[in-house]
Amino acid sequence: MSTVIEQAVEARLVAAAPRMQTIPATLHYDRQDPFAVQMSFPAPATLEGVEVSWAFARELLTQGVERPVGDGDVRVRPYGFDRTVVEFHAPEGTAIVHIRTGELRRFLHSTTALVPLGHEHHYVDLDQDLAELMRDAC
Template sequence: MSTVIEQSVQARMVASAPRMETLPATLRYDRRDPFAVSMAFPAKATLEGADVSWEFSRELLAAGMDGAAGLGDVRIRPYGYDRTVLEFHAVEGIAMVHVRTAELRLFLERAQELVPAGDEHRFLDLDRNLTDLFDGT
């Protein structure tokens, strides 16, 4: 059984212009880091011209599809009937993308099959995490 789930999604970048650019993005879940998901964007979608990946909690993604969630760098909320808005806050500014809620739900269902919500602690490798934390000290 694979320990990683990756799912391509079409994200629509919200810009000041009335037209929204569609760009590919990849959602990723790794049961070795069971509380987190990531969303990666290709270089062409960023101001720096480099691939960018944002990591945030799986719980935040689930909550944000049903109501506004998040107070920090990542904020998620429903938008209309079938979309979810993900806001990524950085020093350079705010990136907002719309993703079809059905795609996000499918991704979370697949993650749920891999690691059921509430069982994340069973998949933590505390010895490895402590070694990583104290490595070199």
């Protein structure tokens, strides 16, 4: 069984230039980092012209499809019947994307099949993580 899940999604960038109404994005989940998900945007979809990835809590995405959550760099909330808004806040500005809620639920269902919610701690190797931290500190 694979320990990584990747799913392409179509994101609609709010207030985007007309040439880029929808952008491809990729959701990524790795059992070795069970608390986090990543969302990546390809270079043509970014102001800097380089691929951009955001990592944030899987729990934030899970709760955000149901109700507004987040007060930091990433915020998620339902929008209408079939969309979810994900906001990315950085010093350079804010990017707001709409994603089909069904796509997010499908991705979350796959991550939950790989690592059930509430069981993430079983997939964290604290001894290895501590050894890496100590090695880097010397």
